[in-house]
Amino acid sequence: MKLTLIGAGPGDPDLITLKGIKALQKARVVLYDSLAHPSLLDYCPEDCVKILVGKRFGKTSCGQDEINDLIVEKARQYGEVVRLKGGDSFIFGRGYEEILFAAEHGIESEVIPGISSSYAVPALAGIPLTSRGVSESFWVITGTTKQHELSKDVRLAAQSTATVVILMGLHKLQEIVAIYSELGKTDESISIIQNGTLEEQKVVTGKIGNIVPLSQVSEMASPAIIVIGKVAALPDLSYDKVRGMMQNSQSVTAD
Template sequence: MKSSVKNPKVILVGAGPGDAELITVKGLKAIKNADIVLYDALVNKELLKHTQEGVECVYVGKRSNLHKYTQGKINQMLVDYALKYGTVVRLKGGDSYVFGRGAEEVDFIESQGVETEVIPGISSALSVPASQGIPLTKRSINESFWVITGTTSDGNVSKDINLGAQSSATLVVLMGLRNFEVIMEQVAVHRHKLTPFAIIQNGTLPNEKITMNTLNNYKGVVSSIDYSSPGIIVIGDVVGEHPSFLEEEIQRVLEIAF
């Protein structure tokens, strides 16, 4: 396809975890200057209001196996729109390079001779626990954290869950809710049964919900999971730093005792 514009370009912008204010200044500026925007399911639609009048915003999200466009089709759209309109903003949830297929898109776009730029975003992996008051690291508690996918491209649980469970790292599991029981079963083999964990859904949004408990009780929280909302699982002693973890734990112990 021959370009009708001077400088075709695709800018990958990380939209942040949900709260529309958790985007970078640079990301917002790119949205304001975009000629067209392609956005994903977990992007806060408020951000689209910052586009200039008449700028089209195309939804290309893939949630709950409802794929309107395949990844191949999206890649091609990004190139075609850049050649047709000029600057395409590709808006993705969190950070484009954390389980966001951003690198695949950049590879394809550049292979077609179109310029790219990546504007980092605040990943849900870091910001959702932080906004709940859970530090991913705390001196004298842990020395690292792992961000792991709970569902690999073939639908299975990543082997890294088992490896991570053998370390003392905080485990942050994205896309893990549907495999929650298998994940927790694997972690429970290696970690102390009183290891705290949290499930945080719709993090940083008004309908945010957190469920906390300890590893020996993971089966008891399964019924509280809302599979239609995005959620992360955080496992490790740092979850005990949540402002109300101790209070809730005391409550649970009292309920069992009396």
């Protein structure tokens, strides 16, 4: 019996790995999360059993215990089971918990890493997590711990000069702002990226001191990633932005 854990990547279905695609093409049963792009299931054989197990803030089709039980049940029934998870299974994806549970029931596991949204989403929004002379390191922190609280590491990270990336933290935005404000960092740059890497991606950038009203006016919603630090204020030089600037420049020249 075997469990294959596949990281589906940050959202855009083109960002899954080739190895992940090959595993889906052979799958007999797939347990997939809400954050895995639905078109990825098209790689599966026609007779593959596909089961949505949810996992999105505020919306859970299955609890983790139920998912664990399904892994064992389907592995025993089909001899193998594929678990398709958003981002990378080992970065706030509870992937290790699932392979541990599988191992306790005599099921071997294979892990196929995925591109994590923690760095891919900022990158495709034109935000580098590190940049020479601007940021030398970065933190990646969960916005919601097992106790449904904001991680205490946010306060530690806020005291550093590093870029801080917070996943699953939009509903804790006011708490995050309060921590930075207490440290006198109301002028620190911050970006919120909603639906990163997808066509409906939306980005709002401001300062700690004004990001709450900006996010409300922009109607930002989950899934979203928060990036805090000087890099959030760098000019967006992503392909679409540069192409737009070039087109505008050519229009002005023509006039």
